[in-house]
Structure formats: structure tokens, C-alpha cells
Amino acid sequence: MTATPPLLSVQDLHITFPGRHGAPPARAVDGVDLDIRPGEIVALVGESGCGKTTLARSLMGLVPPTTGRVTFAGAPLDYSSRALKAYRKRVQLVLQDPSGSLNPRHTVYDAVAEGLRIHGYDGDERAAVAEALSRAGLRPPERFFLRYPHELSGGQRQRVVIAGALVLQPELVVADEPVASLDASVRGEILALLLRLRDELGLSALVVTHDLGLAWNIADRVAVMYLGRIVETGEVEQVLTAPRHPYTQALLSVLPEAPGAPVVLTGEPPDPSRIPSGCRFHVRCQILADGEAARAGVADACRNQDLNILTGTGETQVACHWARARTETTAAAGSGPGVGAGGGVTAEPQ
Template identity: 80%
Template sequence: MPGPSSGEGVVPISDAVTERTAEPAEPRTAVPVLSAAGLSVRFAGRRGAPPARAVDGVHLDVGAGEIVALVGESGCGKTTLARTLLGLERPSAGTVSYAGRPLSYRSRALRAYRREVQLVLQDPAGSLNPRHTVYEAVAEGLRIHGGAADERERVADALARAGLRPPERFFLRYPHELSGGQRQRVVIAGALVLEPKVIVADEPVASLDASVRGEILALLLRLRDELGLSALVVTHDLGLAWNIADRVAVMYLGRIVETGPVEKILVAPEHPYTQALLSVLPEARAGIPVVLSGEPPDPSRVPPGCRFHVRCPILASGAAEEAGVAERCQTEDPAILAGSGEAQAACHYAAARARA
């Protein structure tokens, strides 16, 4: 899969279209390594208010050796979904499964699970203890999970795999002595030292310069190729999704509204929300940017019908009325999307156009 080489920035969508669309889709394993089925997370409202539906009926699969980008604007539920997949939040309904087995929330089972599924946080400066050396930061996970006789070798190997070479040169350094990209590599090494099967990366390059972003994205792709790692990358940046992901899941107000192979979703999106997100990218193809009106609705008061209809430019323009679906958009909730790899959109208008 194409990706930015070391030292490069993010490849513009318009420059990558031909190369990406020419690639054949890789076969996916029958059993996803990590999956959510009917997952819902609700938080109690204050003073008798309705509960907030942060995640509301999500199906999502991550296959072995696959990178899935979870995309959406702030407040759509991406981070809550990621925390639930990590076992940090208990779902109100639905299940999280690892290698086909439902996740157990007993302390011993969670401990074993978290060796296999590791988190990479957004802000490396905030996630590293300023009083710990690089060696202590990377070795911490090993020590929490029972230690290892070959601790020094495993820490050195993790740092080397994360691109910090020679690793011994970084052992006694502190976070303030490192650049932003080096700190992010230390965070990634801290996840790699436990030899996980899956990485959940929450905005892994949001705080980095463009040139360093390219290096970290190239690193994640190399780790996928060398170690067979799977990854769920949480981001608001569709350009990042284009460069790194095999599949994209677009989230709005607690639910996946469009999903499918990255080249299909980012070249020919069907949901008007995805179209609006793409239209404002600097590297998007020529066209008028779609500026959505208003703010996303309160997750404790999800509107009836399609949850996007109150901001939908298709409905506002009259195109949905012409297609005969305007009433359905306002009263009938689209079907919840499956977690499989095929392209899907939770949109009455898109479905009507497909039938036509």
C-alpha cells in the first residue's frame, strides 16, 4: 500500500487517487481480530436529563493486518468508541470481541487483553511522565504486566522498531530532551514492547509538524507490514485516512454513517456528511466547499429519522424531496450499518439513487 516515506508529508488526495484506486483489495480474514457488535455507550444525564447516547449501535470490524480509520468531527463519539474497544468503558449494550471471543471484564482477563490491544495517545508530551527516562517509560508496561527477564533487550528492540536508533543512546534521556516526533516514537515503543496484535491510535499525529507526521505514518505502515499489526486510527483528518488506512468508518452523532474501502469512500462518498467533510479539504478536487449549518445535535436528544437530517444539505436543497425520500429522512432511522468491509452508507437519498 502506498504511504508517505520517511521525512515526507501527507500525500494530497488528488495526487494519490490514481495510484490508490489501481490497487486490488486485499483479502480479509473470516474472523476479525477486533470487533464491535451492536455497541452502545450511554452516560447518565444530569438532574434527570435523558442519557447521552455517545455510541449508539455501532458495528465495526478490524481484520488481521488491517488499518481502519475512524473519522468524524469532534464530539461524534470516536474516542468513546475507542475507549470501549480497549475495555476502558463498559458498553451499555452490545459486545466487544477479540479474535472471535467476547471480551470479559474480569480484572485478570482485561489484563491479558491489554497486552494484546495497546493504546497510542494523541499528545506524547502529556502521556509521558517528565520524571521518567525513555527506558523507564518503555519498560513500564513490561513491569505492570509482570516484568521480563530480558527487559533491556525488549526495550531496546521496541525503541529500534519505533525508529530510535541506536536505542541505547535514548535510554537515559528525558521527554523534554526529545523532539515531538521522537516523543511520539517513544509512546509507540511503549506499546510495541508488549508485542500487541492491535494498536488503537487516538489522533496519533495531530500535534506534530507535517514532515514528522509523514514519518510517523510511514512507521505505522512499516509496523503493519513487518509485524502484521492491526490498527484502529481515530482521526478527524481525512487526508491522514487516505495515506494510511485500508478502510474508513465515518462516524456522526454516535453511529457509523458510512464505511468501506478507503479509495471508494474518499473518492466517491455517498453520504452527504462524508461529502461535506471532504469538500473542505485543501487538497480536495475543485468544487464549492459544503459548510454545514449549525452544530451537531445534543447526543441526549438525538433527532428522529436520520440523525443528520437537521444539517443535511441534500434535504435543504430539495433534492431529497425530488427523490421522494424527504419524509423518510425526517421520520425513519436508516438501518444500522454492518461492520463488514463492503461500502455502505446510512442514507435514504443514497439508497434511492442506487435503486434508480
């Protein structure tokens, strides 16, 4: 997979928003590299406020980057109206709340056909809408044509939203919390649908979520985001079975099937206009708080020494001084350079 050229690539992306009343600008996305390859599902994971939705909106051209660039199919994203219209035919957005995504005055048919009409589709509109609904699992599709959103269940509404994305035959779908508002029984159906669409159509997807359990079930690769930056990334099984960053370990510890006691992080994520020096997680880090980082000799580095941006490739990487120290200890013991608990490559500090 890593040898395949990326379909979408994000390079050193920064997005800042002006501060209010003279406050410093908020660094919502503060240096992100991320690649998504054809047929690959990448989960972008993090708690609320970490910048993952801002990143997703930037990939759609809705939020131009302050610095850095987004590349699609080898070409930099052009932010002119005409270019964005052509781009959004190939990259579609699926939002969290289907009730808010669908116009209550439009029938299912009109909701799905809207994209075709915007892009001037000159084929058989009825057949295209029927095929999209059928692929999304609403069969027979004609039965849903004249129904309104309020007549559908939550799962059916989300399938209509997915059909509205599929009708344009996109190459990539950006799904922002696609099952967060659904019952547990329906969530599995929608996730299975996304996996089937990947297998049948070769569809790529970026799935934005706060739920590591969802990432485990659907993703090929996971990127864990904290305070505007990706702090751990790699193949989903490797990252989630042997997490190396303390933040990833804390997120995993609260899953129902996780062994041991949950890790309770102290305080709230820092203000993105006042990002701490050193490791941006250090003010909440359980490894630093319990003295383990000091025993590894990296406590000062955690507080004061910045870490490089992780690359967007498929390699397993972590931005953590403590994880790096463990890697070096393991390497010195004879495991070979660059491999540590979890089997990945750490980011060197600047």
C-alpha cells in the same frame, strides 16, 4: 480480506452516560458494528463529539458498553481485572498528546519498560526496550535510554509512546489522533512508521481521526461516524473517491485538494441526549436543505424514518435515504441491484 475472521469485532455497541439534573441520558455510541481483521488498518473518522474516542476507549475496556459486546480473537471481552490485564497486553493504546502520555519524571527507558514490568516480563528487559525503540525509529536506542521527555522533539516523544506499545508485541493498536499534535513534516514520518510496522509485524490498527486526508494515506478501510453511529463505511479508496453520504461529502469538500467549493454545514451536531428522528444528519444535511432530497422523493423519510445499523464487514455501505434512492434509480436503469454512485450496498431503512 473480508473472508478472514476478524481479530476484533464490535456488535451493536451502545454506550450511554447519565444526564445531569434529570436530563435524558447521552447516547455517545448509539449502535455500532465494526470489524478489524489481522493486518488491517481501519480509520474511524468524524468531527469532535461524534463518539469516536468513546468507542476507542470501550475497545480498550476502559468504558464498558451499556449494551452490545466487543469480541477479540473470537472470545467476548471479559471486564474482570485479570482478564483486562491479559487483553491489554495484546491490544495497546497510543494517545494523541505524547507530552501528556509520558511521565516527565521518567526516562525514556523507564517509559518503555513500564509495560514489561506491569506484565511481569521475565526476559531480557534491556534488549526488549532497545528493540522496541529501534522499531519505532529511535536509533541507536541506547542513546535515548537516559533522556527525559522534555529533551525530545514532538516526533521523538510520539515514537517513544509507540515504542511503549510495541514492547509488549501487541496484535492490535488503537491510535487516538496519533499525529494531531505534530508538525506536518513529522506527521508523514509517523504515518510511514505505522505502515511499516503493519507490514513487518502484521500489526492491526484502529486509527481514530478527524482528518480524512490522514485516513487516505494510512487506512485500508474507513468508517465515517456521526452522532454515535457509523454512517458510511468501505474500502478507503472507494469511499473517499466516490463518497455517497452527504456528511462524508462535506468532510471531503474542505480538503485542500478537493474540487469545487467547500460544503459549509449549518449549526452544530445535535445533543447526543436528543438525537433527531429519522436520519440523524438531516438537521444539517445540505442535500435536504437544497431540495435535492425532496426531488428524489425521500425528504419525509429523511426526517422521520430511521436507518438500520451498518454491518461491521468490509463491504461498502451507507446509511442514507437519498443515497438509497439514487441506488434504486441506477439499478432501474440497468446497473444491477444494490450498486450506486460509489459502487456499494446501502442500508435498508427499518
